[in-house]
Every structure is written in structure tokens, then in C-alpha cells.
Amino acid sequence: MMEVVRATPDHVEGICRVCADGWRATYADMCSPEYIERIIGEFYNEERVLKEVTETGRDWGGYFVAVEDGKVVGAGGGGMIGERSGEVFVLYVAPDRRNEGIGTRLLDAITRQQKAFGAAEQWVSVFKGNQKGIPFYEARGFVF
Ligand SMILES: CC(C)(COP(=O)(O)OP(=O)(O)OC[C@H]1O[C@@H](n2cnc3c(N)ncnc32)[C@H](O)[C@@H]1OP(=O)(O)O)[C@@H](O)C(=O)NCCC(=O)NCCS
Known part of the structure; x- marks a missing residue:
């Protein structure tokens, strides 16, 4: 059984793992290994993600996680960038779990939260050129 819930400190390690694996799987053709590891170290370390799980509000709504048998298999979050505008800031599904609908469920959770904020x-x-991401957003109705 898989559920999508707001992340708690228990999910921090799983968020870091999914986002790091996601970065490596997604950007290997587009970025140097050094750049990828620098980004992972800067954004997906446990200290930073713990703050992002606990310090939330309108500008950053916190992480949502897809959890299956206690394991994080997807993570994402966003925030409001204007009175009536929301943005998805992060969205990763475990590379071996893509195209099962997990990303759609995470996006739905983020969208619901942003609508509640007035989006x-x-x-x-x-x-640019992220063929593991762009087709998903197009399938979900985003327009370039
Ligand atoms: C983008 C991502 C979060 C989507 O999550 P997911 O669980 O794989 O996506 P879902 O299974 O919910 O939905 C897949 C949808 O996108 C479409 N899609 C996904 N990849 C596609 C591709 N390469 N070509 C065509 N359509 C594609 C599917 O057709 C499906 O649409 P449908 O439900 O209308 O059939 C996930 O694939 C991922 O982590 N990608 C790599 C990281 C990334 O690029 N993240 C975004 C950074 S901003």
C-alpha cells in the first residue's frame, strides 16, 4: 500500500535518498558528475531537508512524500510565488518506480495545498532538455 502524506522528520533520510538518486538518474546526460554531486550535497543533505520539513508556510509548503511499506519512493514540494500563483519546486520519484502514477499523486497533493493558499x-x-520531466508535466497539462 502506498500513501502520500506531508513529510515528517522520519522521512528526511528517504527524501534525501530519492532526490539524490533522482538527480543522478535524470541529469547524467546534461550535467557533469561534479556539478550533480555538488547540488546533491547542497540541497539534499539531512540538515537542510530537516529544516525544510519543519519550517513551512506559504512560500514553502513543505515536502510531500509517497511512502510504501515505510519506504519513501517519491518526494516533492512547492510554494506560493504570488497572490494567486503556486510553483512546484521539487519533484522526484525513485528512478526504478517511475511511470506508475506516483508523481501524479504527489503533484496532486502539492496542487491541492496551493489551491488552498489561493492559487x-x-x-x-x-x-532544458529534461526528457524525464518535461513529458510528465505536459501530460499533466502544463504548457511551455
Ligand atoms: C517527473 C516524475 C516526477 C514523474 O513521476 P512519475 O511517477 O514517473 O509519473 P506518473 O507515472 O505519475 O505519470 C507519468 C505521466 O507522464 C507521462 N510521461 C512520463 N514520462 C514520459 C515520457 N518520457 N514520454 C511521454 N510521456 C511521459 C506518462 O504518459 C504519464 O501520463 P498519463 O498518466 O497521462 O499516462 C518522475 O518521472 C521523475 O522523478 N523524473 C525524473 C526527475 C525529474 O525530472 N523531475 C522533475 C524535475 S522538475
Whole structure:
């Protein structure tokens, strides 16, 4: 059974793992290994993610996680960038669990949260040429 829930400190390690694995699997063709490891070290270390799990609000709504048998298999989050605009800041599914609908469920959770904050539109920035990300957002109705 898989559930999508707001992340707690218990999920920090899993968030770091999924996002680091996601980065390595997604950007290997687009970025140098050094750059990828630098980004992972800067953004997906447990100290930083713990703060991002506990210090949340309108600008950063916290992480949502997809959890299966206690294991984090996907993570994502976003925040409001304007009165009526939300943005997805992070969204990764474990590389061996893509295309099962997990990303869609995480995106739905983020979207629901942003609508509750008053969002009427939603944005996302995707790395140019990211063919593991762009088709997903297009399938979900995002327009370039
Ligand atoms: C993007 C990502 C989060 C999507 O999560 P997911 O669980 O794999 O996606 P889902 O299974 O929910 O949905 C897949 C949808 O996208 C479409 N899709 C995904 N990859 C596709 C591809 N390469 N070509 C065409 N369509 C694709 C599927 O057709 C499906 O649409 P449908 O439900 O209408 O059939 C996940 O694939 C991922 O982690 N990708 C790598 C990291 C990344 O690029 N993240 C975004 C950074 S901003």
C-alpha cells in the first residue's frame, strides 16, 4: 500500500535518498558528475531537508512524500510565488518506480495545498532538455 502524506522528520533520510538518486538518474546526460554531486550535497543533505520539513508556510509548503511499506519512493514540494500563483519546486520519484502514477499523486497533493493558499495557476521550472520531466508535466497539462 502506498500513501502520500506531508513529510515528517522520519522521512528526511528517504527524501534525501530519492532526490539524490533522482538527480543522478535524470541529469547524467546534461550535467557533469561534479556539478550533480555538488547540488546533491547542497540541497539534499539531512540538515537542510530537516529544516525544510519543519519550517513551512506559504512560500514553502513543505515536502510531500509517497511512502510504501515505510519506504519513501517519491518526494516533492512547492510554494506560493504570488497572490494567486503556486510553483512546484521539487519533484522526484525513485528512478526504478517511475511511470506508475506516483508523481501524479504527489503533484496532486502539492496542487491541492496551493489551491488552498489561493492559487489559480501553477508553474514549474524544468531543466532544458529534461526528457524525464518535461513529458510528465505536459501530460499533466502544463504548457511551455
Ligand atoms: C517527473 C516524475 C516526477 C514523474 O513521476 P512519475 O511517477 O514517473 O509519473 P506518473 O507515472 O505519475 O505519470 C507519468 C505521466 O507522464 C507521462 N510521461 C512520463 N514520462 C514520459 C515520457 N518520457 N514520454 C511521454 N510521456 C511521459 C506518462 O504518459 C504519464 O501520463 P498519463 O498518466 O497521462 O499516462 C518522475 O518521472 C521523475 O522523478 N523524473 C525524473 C526527475 C525529474 O525530472 N523531475 C522533475 C524535475 S522538475
